[in-house]
Amino acid sequence: MPDTNPRLNDKTVFPDPAYKETVLRPLFDGAKTHHVEGFRRIDRAHLVMLVETGILDRAQAVEIAGALEAIDRNIDPAQLVYTGEVEDFFFLIEKELKARIGPDIAGRLHTARSRNDIDHTLFKLGIKERIDALMVKAQALLSTLIEAADREKATLIVAYTHGQPAQPTTFGHYLSGAIEVFIRDIQRLFEARRIVDLSPMGAAAITTSGFPIDRARVAELLGFRAALQNSYSCIAAVDYITCTYSAIELMFLHMGRLIQDFQFWTSFEVGQIYVPNALVQISSIMPQKRNPVAIEHMRLLASQTFGRARTMLDIMHNTPFTDMNDSEGETQSVGYEAFHAGGRVLDLMSSFVGAIRIDPVKVASNIRCSCITITELADSLVRIEGLSFRQAHEIAASVARSVVASGGGLEDDGYAPFLVAFELSAGRKPSVGKGQFAEIVSPEYFVAVRARFGGPAPEPMADALNTYRKTSAAFSAEAQENTVREAKAAIELDTKFKALMGAA
Template identity: 45%
Template sequence: MASQFPAPIYRDTVLAHVFADAKRLFLDSMIEIDYAHLLMLTQQKIVSRETAVLCLRALDSLDLEAIRSTPYDGSVEDLFFLIEQKLADLCGADNAGRIHTARSRNDIDMTMYRMVLRSRLLATLDAVAALRTRLVTLASEHRSALMPAYTHNQPAQPTTLGHYLMAIIEILERDTERLRAAFLRVNRSPLGACAITTTGFPIDRAQTMTMLGFHGLQTNSYGAIASVDYITESCSVLAVTMLNLGRFAQDLLLWSTAEFNFLRLSDGYVQISSIMPQKRNPVPLEHVRILSSRSLSEAQSTLQSLHNTPFADMNDSEDSFQPLVDMAFTDGLRALLLLEGVLSEATFNLDHMRARAAGSFLTVTELADTLVRETGISFHQAHTFVAAAVKSANGIFSAEAMVASVLASLATAGVQAPEPSILFRALDPEYFVAIRSIPGGPALEALSPEIARAEAQLATDRVWLASQREQIQTAQRSIRKAADSLLAAQ
């Protein structure tokens, strides 16, 4: 015998979950859309002022907390119909039914999704800005702190902690640019597209666009309903941000090992062992790593979920899909906030980092460069002389031995040698850094302007963030003001 709607299995596997997700993620946006659409219908004289007043009073009377605690019982299909039912109970079915003039669940859904996604993007941008602020402070404080740079996980050349951190800051600046661009494409209103072809009613899409805080319209109604690229772009940008964050976290975890001993987390950010009394485990950094990996994977899963779906209104991008987007941004936000918190109390072992920068033959590139500048030989020949000196040292670095070996090679080749003091200077890590003063280098004269630029860019981005939030908040206040004005007139 055929079941009645909702079939128990369908109810338990789909509808109850969709209902719970909609209450958690979209209830506030759905109600905001009801207000804006009703006010526009009234302005356009599609709904009478008398009906509008009754509907506004009903909207004002909704107990949203009670709705959030309502379990799914199958008496309605979804949250939209529950709200419609409750409004009908408050102002009559005929009045409540008029709110749905010239709209569809399709354009309501697409509008809600964009409203929630834009808030996720702004929260992510806020967290990235907070992390950038922390890193700019650290880079400024440690702009002269020597440390080894690594290639292929091997010590390579001396640099500074400020130089390394500035590289991470630049990555986060690019992440910010990508997130901002995604936000601008998300923040377009699809409301008024209705099912997929708009409506014959003379609605004003620009009015609801403004009242809901959107920058513009997602104009083509077919695309407003069928397109998903605003989601896939946002999630792709998030995935890139999380990939970058995970690589930084991996470096910090390596620096926290006893073997590296570059970074020490505060007591508030370490966990102990239940058996080993000596352990100070940098567990929060591991959480940053897994949270960023989770976020990246969830963001990538949105693209995989939408691959080869039809260009149309479909549930593949809606009810059971949207929580995946929320998970990706929630985990990404957790990772960003946690890393900023860890770094706010962490300390660097500067003396040890400096000592490591002075050893392991890290300065010998400059020795080869100095030979080129002082003697006129080719870099290839200079590289050969210095490589021979390194090889003869058998892994034990000695400036005296290096200089002696190079002087011997120059003499054998019949090349006039520079003063030994010039060669010893080339092996000094501070000199190594100081002479690399072209744009992008670690020398103070190159790095300090970049730190200042990063501070200025951060200030600019914070102004932009504040302006976007203010636009949305202003729009929300305008809805309330318009509703109050209409109610006061009756």
């Protein structure tokens, strides 16, 4: 009988052409685009550690160092074309090492490590770099928002609830609310970075190694704040991915809400935000139109960023707690697009917030016809006339109905219906005169008396802005601390590696 064992009759050669084109080539191209510097740093840090721990003979390490330097000098990754001769970028470097110093010496660099711990270290280095770049843009926007809130702290606007005019406040107060959300978004991104900033190197495939490696030393040389402790977690835990993209997802979800308000407030009917010509495009057929399309582009890019971040979370959903391809090269490349789109939103938002202004004429008109100061009339009647709030509310409601029906405004047209409603409800004349009534229902008074913690009046606004500036300074200090630590690590790694080169 013919032998039907497929293992004995398998004459195929790796890689299958379809596998090469659909899997290996994209992975190789992604590595040469995104991770060349990470590979370089990992090889050098691991080599230094192997020498320092005595795992690798110094003379052998010198040969490896020279070959790594020659590869850097002679090979331009951008010009590489995947041929299928090697499985991936890692094996390409190993192939080049073998060609220069022979398989025995070249193979010693891989002592006590695996592609598993290498890959997750690569991805963490890539994500840290992108978090830092995004954080620079986020902190720039935070500074712009704080400056705008300070500039506009006395600028009246109409605040909306349920899509309808509700109460007057200031644009600075509105922006302060957005600032507090954005601060929490940045805090989440910092916390994600702290989780990313733990080195997996030394975990090897799963369980570390029988060699006396120094995981903390490799972490230090690579600029991580520490080594991630559990070796299984190093290659299986993808929370460094999920926490990062969760933070990004929330940041741009929240930013989308701000953008929606800007879109609404720039509509012709509302018009309380004026967008300068530099951020406005004209219609190709309707000469009267000013289209503030910068807002639409922010909305689109924020949605793209949110969607790409959400995609990363979806990819991680229901994956096994182990090293697996779902979290690796191609997925990382997808995630990087979220950083790219998000950076564009932050840049555009910074420019937009710095440029826009409130149209006071439109705001005054909208306040007048919407009676949105009427809440303060009810409050003042409680304080001045000694009424219950419910009785005061009913009087104020009656006044508002009369003024709206007449097409007038509270300050000029509200006192007469107020007298009628008050006497009908209270059975007496009010002590509030016409001048005092006009002051009570003015938007300036409405804001000024709301001087409680978190309110729009000058005192709480000054306190809030001071808090935001302190928080922004703390963010800058933490970012600077990370930059300094990682710069020192890069210098030390370069010095230690060059010392090996000098011994050649």
